[in-house]
Amino acid sequence: MTSPQRAFIFDMDGTIVDNMAFHTRSWMTFFQRRGHALDADAFFLSTAGRQGHEIIRSYLGESVSDADHAALMAEKEAVYRELYAPHLATVAGFDALIGAAREDGVALVVGTAAPDENIAFTLDGLDLRRHFDAIVGAADVRRGKPNPDVFLMAAERAGALPEHCIVFEDAPLGVEAARRAGMRAVVLSTTLPAEAFAQFDNVICVARDFSGLSIASLFASTPAAPII
Template sequence: MTEALIFDMDGTMIDSMGHHAQSWLVFAKKHGLRIEIDDLMRRTTGRTGAECMRELFQRDLANDEAWALIAEKEQLYRERFGPVFAEVAGFKAFYAQALAHGLKLGMGTAGDRHNIAFVLSHLQLAPPPRAIVGGDEGHPGKPEPAIFLEVARQLNASAGGCIVFEDAPFGIEAARRAGMLAVAICSSHTPDQLAGPHVIAAVRDYHELLNSNFLETLHVATS
């Protein structure tokens, strides 16, 4: 029985990954670092801000320094993405239908509270997700399952009753480690890159899920 849907944020709810990549390039240049952006994105997408900065600088930064650096980088991202903000196509319609089906909805992201507030202010979801867990709350980033497990705990849902929506390999793996099913949102990776025995669908966007009546195929737990 499906109790809850848990959504990653960047690349899953919103079409933001290209803007994150651009902000990493600007940030690295400002700090005199040379990076290969595809490699950096592969190593960091789904990890917390502090983990990302330690990966970028390749040293054990103190938490205060790491979070100050990520605040600088994420400000660059918001300045670039804000004027052209876009959801992953069909997300809000899918979210509304999921609510109508009686599902609990949560959000589990490595993004920090500032990016979460930025996204929710643009999406204007009514109501917002019942449980929201971010990457600056002390949990290890993906592929560790802690963020998704905490969302499930706050939703009072069993891990086996949750379906995770993810766009990145680390997030897909985190869902597997959490004992949850997953839907691959292929906005920034191919279906092959997001494959797994627990992945029950791989789609380009939410219109594909709506058009295939995905929600109607679920056996929704009633409380």
């Protein structure tokens, strides 16, 4: 009897790369140009993991047309890429973990709310695309996190059942999306402390980075949220 397919599903922003501060700064710049003064911390908690069109319509209203939305998103993402480009790098231990996972037969998938341009900017800029079995982004699903759509599609493309998938996330909305998908989650505390995830019953580990994570231990884990 063959073992079931296992999969690691990685959020991208704030997880593969430690860039959420740059995304928040670009959103602050974008909304300041339109007369909105926002609290950066509150904005992150309410939006991280949501798709760009959802965020824009939350603040600018449902009347934004599709054409206007495309132009607005292009503006915001151009600001982000300009800010983050000099700092583009993977979180410590990521390259070693995916190399070990590949050798162990674990499928690797990206499940992100990012648009295609930012996926290319990050994954191609770091030559990471070749390591993944599939990539699911904002263009592939209708609803962003905390809806489970992106992770369920990632599992489907990996050929793995949700109970055999582990999601790596940095944001509460992403961990909630994993919970709704029936998946365990590893939290990277790149953006928020462990306490921000205390309410989630699907978290098996909170870690500062990917260093020292054991593939066998992760798949054997039940939610307890030890801090590494």
